[in-house]
Structures are given as structure tokens and as C-alpha cells.
Amino acid sequence: MSSRDYEMRARAESVTATRWRILRSVLDLATERLTVEVTLDDVAARAGVSVRTVLRHFGDRERLLDAAFEAAAADIIAERLAPADDPTRAIAVLVDHYERRGDLVLRLLAQEENPRIGPAMATGRLVHREWVVNVFGTALPGGMQEQEAVIDLLVVATDVYAWKLLRRDRGLGRVVVEARILALTAAVLADAREGKSE
Known part of the structure; x- marks a missing residue:
């Protein structure tokens, strides 16, 4: 594997890990409070990223919530x-x-x-x-x-x-x-x- 391939793979893994950390943060916050009270600032802080990073991954708050619920549904079926x-x-x-x-x-x-x-x-x-x-x-x-x-x-x-x-x-x-x-x-x-x- 070339160093370029390695860097691309490491970058993709980092993006995936960040995405999952953001989704997990949404679900953790939704356990603690009503979803209308879950803000992008809270999600970003919990995930250890910026609001801009959250938006880059999901576009807006509504799509973030949809992605989090979809991820939770898949986990629930498996569990x-x-x-x-x-x-x-x-x-x-x-x-x-x-x-x-x-x-x-x-x-x-x-x-x-x-x-x-x-x-x-x-x-x-x-x-x-x-x-x-x-x-x-x-x-x-x-x-x-x-x-x-x-x-x-x-x-x-x-x-x-x-x-x-x-x-x-x-x-x-x-x-x-x-x-x-x-x-x-x-x-x-x-x-x-x-x-x-x-």
C-alpha cells in the first residue's frame, strides 16, 4: 500500500469515526432531555468537534436527527x-x-x-x-x-x-x-x- 493510499484510508476512517461520535452524542443527549432541547452546540461539545464539523457531516439539525434515529433503529434491531x-x-x-x-x-x-x-x-x-x-x-x-x-x-x-x-x-x-x-x-x-x- 502506498503512503497516499494509507493516508486516504486513514482519512476515511477518521471521517467515519467522527460521524459515529456525532451520532452517539445525539443519542446520548436524547436520553437526557427532549429532542427539541438538543442543540447543535450541545452535540458538537459532546462529540468534541465544532458545529461546523457537525454541519459538514449532516447538513442541518433535522438531517442530523434523522441520521441518529436511523442509526439507533439499526442498533436496536441488532441488540x-x-x-x-x-x-x-x-x-x-x-x-x-x-x-x-x-x-x-x-x-x-x-x-x-x-x-x-x-x-x-x-x-x-x-x-x-x-x-x-x-x-x-x-x-x-x-x-x-x-x-x-x-x-x-x-x-x-x-x-x-x-x-x-x-x-x-x-x-x-x-x-x-x-x-x-x-x-x-x-x-x-x-x-x-x-x-x-x-
């Missing part, structure tokens, strides 16, 4: 990947995800009326429902109506608000929260097997 039909492992993966992103998601849910945030939250609900079907699929009862009722209950039992109630409101430890969510899902499935979930 939530869990083995199908292994609820114990899947709940552990989910609680790990909530430990990393739960506060951000809760803050975004509080801003759902924002036209930039609302569609992302609607997509998140669909993704979570699909996750439930993937994880608990073989344990679901036979009929469509029965399945929908059980899926609804499992969605509630594994929702970020369940994590919030146990972890943030009750102050329970991560391991206890995981055990409680697993107990909730087991109870829902046990009731379904006995025909009590309709």
Missing part, C-alpha cells in the same frame, strides 16, 4: 436479536437491550406527537410484536383469536414500560427484573394452555 423458542435467553437479551436503550426509548415515547418521532415509535411497536411472535411462536395456542390474545399479553409483559415499572419505579436489580418478566411470560403461557387468555 434485540434473540433465539426463537428460547424465552429464557430471549428475555435476557431483551433486558440487556432495555438496560442500554430503555431510558432513550421512554423519553422518545414521551415525545410521540412529534412527527419525526411518532413513526419511529409505531415501527418500534411492530418490531416488538414480531419479536414476541418469533420468541414465543411454538408456545402460542392454535387458533388465530387465541394467538392474538396471548400475543397481546406477551407484548405487555415484555414491553419497555414493564421494565420501567420494575427497574426504574421499583428500583429492582437487573437480575430480578429479568426473573419477573420471565415469570410474567410463563404465567401468560400457562394460562393460554389452560384456555384462560381469551
